[in-house]
Amino acid sequence: MTEKIGVVGAGIVGLAVARELAMARGAVVTVLEKESRVGAHQTGHNSGVVHAGIYYQPGSLKARLCREGVTLLKEYCAAHALPYDEVGKLVVASTRAERPLLGALAERARANGVPGIAELDALALREVEPHAVGVAAIHSPHTAICDFAAVARRLALDLEELGGSVRLSHPVRAIRERAGKVEVLAARRRFAFDRLVVCGGLGTDQVAEMAGHAGEVRIVPFRGEFYALKGAAEALVRGLIYPVPDPRYPFLGVHLTRQIDGRVLVGPNAVLALAYEGYRWRDVRDAGRILGWPGTLRLAKAHWRTGVKEVYGSAVKGAFVRGARRYVPELTAADLVRVPGGVRAQAVARDGRMVDDFVVDVHGSVVLVRNAPSPAATSSLAIARYIAGIVPALVR
CATH class of the missing domain: 3.50.50.60 (FAD/NAD(P)-binding domain)
Structure with a gap:
């Protein structure tokens, strides 16, 4: 049978x-x-990034399946003539205070078997991304983009x-x-x-x-909003420019991402959505269910300052611009135009812990x-x- x-x-x-x-x-x-x-x-x-495995706890399912998945996905795209481009990623420390986190991230990437990881100083990072600035960076040359x-x-x-x-x-x-x-x-x-x-x-x-x-655990939706660079500003970014992530959150912070079609995205942020398909602020049809899960309110209570910051960034374009200019200071508000975003399904435990x-x-x-x-x-x-x-x- x-x-x-x-x-x-x-x-x-x-x-x-x-x-x-x-x-x-x-x-x-x-x-x-x-x-x-x-x-x-x-x-x-999503932004179309094929993650190399830099961020994930060594030995975790994420770390193991990400590294295995990269190899399988690259082979699959080649076999079916689907676009796949290793544009490379810089994770940039913009202040000296971020350097210890950057070093720990490089160690984690090596523990996960990410190939080609290099630690760069302020001068060397500009050889990879000429318009980027920072005190140091790690470079993942094989991080890629595709069309999922x-x-x-x-x-x-x-x-x-x-x-x-x-x-x-x-x-x-x-x-x-x-x-x-x-x-x-x-x-x-x-x-x-x-x-x-x-x-x-x-x-x-x-x-x-x-x-x-x-x-x-329950799914709590987080809306990720994006801007895109327009005109000549697209040439200011060759590949992927990321901040050093906050280890308390699974979100990576506002970054600059070249896509397979040549566009460069700026974002996303991470704003609590009140609908599972809450692509817009006015989408609130699941508010009762989402807020009724005890983990949602415990999460909000523990991290309300970050939540306020993310909401501010959603409402005020200038906050997005400042986030982008931290890494590419030549950008101006006129270079960014809002484009459709997405919603991430994030599991949250009853105690408010993000899984x-x-x-x-x-x-x-x-x-x-x-x-x-x-x-x-x-x-x-x-x-x-x-x-x-x-x-x-x-x-x-």
């Missing part, structure tokens, strides 16, 4: 998981997606060639486990699967609750991807292999 597996979510992680299960298990895999296209949310609203939405579309084609399918405009309405099967009502159709893998991103909690597995690592839970025939923030897109093919290895085998 051929195994039938359902995957909820046609983002890059869900599609990679579906493809891997079809290849490794010979399963017939059906992806259920509520939107009318693949990669509609986080996959299609294009990768997602190719993964969907792969799945179909393997005999699977992607059902667009099929929001999941109900889930029930019965008689060794997982029954799913999506749109107006009923599906019966042997196994179900939930890669719901921003909608993870709702789908998990339908399956009866609410869990002790840093990837989290995947197995509940019988249901596998839940609880937390897959950045670098999930980079790691997607490796995450798929990891999940394929823990999805329970079908007992015949």
Whole structure:
């Protein structure tokens, strides 16, 4: 009997998981997606950076799957003629006080096996980015950019060639486990699967609750807003220029990112959203649910000063400009134009702690991807292999 597996979510992680299960298990895999296209949310609203593995705790799932994922993604893009460009990244210390953090970051990158890491002084960093300034930097020459939405579309084609399918405009309405099967009502159709893998991103909690597995962490959405450089200002940035991150947060701070189409993004910030798809300030339809989770208010209480700073940066363009000028002082307000941003699904525990690592839970025939923030897109093919290895085998 051929195994039938359902995957909820046609983002890059869900599609990679579906493809891997079809290849490794010979399963017939059906992806259920509520939107009318693949990669509609986080996959299609990010900066396109293929992270090298600089930031992550050595030995963590993030660190391991990021490094494995980079190799797999680079090979996949080459095999399918998808754009992939190693433009390189500078992580810049703008003050002497940041130098110890920068040194620790370089040590972490080496521990994670990131190739080519170099520590640069103020003069050497300008050889990499002539218009950047700082007291020191670390250079990751193999950090790359790609088009994750294009990768997602190719993964969907792969799945179909393997005999699977992607059902667009099929929001999941109900889930029930019965008689060794997982029954799913999506749109107006009923599906019966042997196994179900939930890669719901921003909608993870709702789908998990339908399956009866609410869990002790919840998704809290953070909106990331961007500006883009325009005109001659685009030439001021060759690759990627990042600040030294605050170790208390999983967000990397406002940075400058060249994209695969040649644009240069400035951002993102990280503002608490009051809707899971809260791309605009006026999107507040999920406020009760988000604020009703005890972890949200505990997080806000512990970090309210940072929250106020992020809101200010959202409302006042000058704050974004100052953040960018800290690293590229030639920029002016006239060089930045606002462009669409995205929303990040960040798992927060009941005690207010932001969950840093990837989290995947197995509940019988249901596998839940609880937390897959950045670098999930980079790691997607490796995450798929990891999940394929823990999805329970079908007992015949």
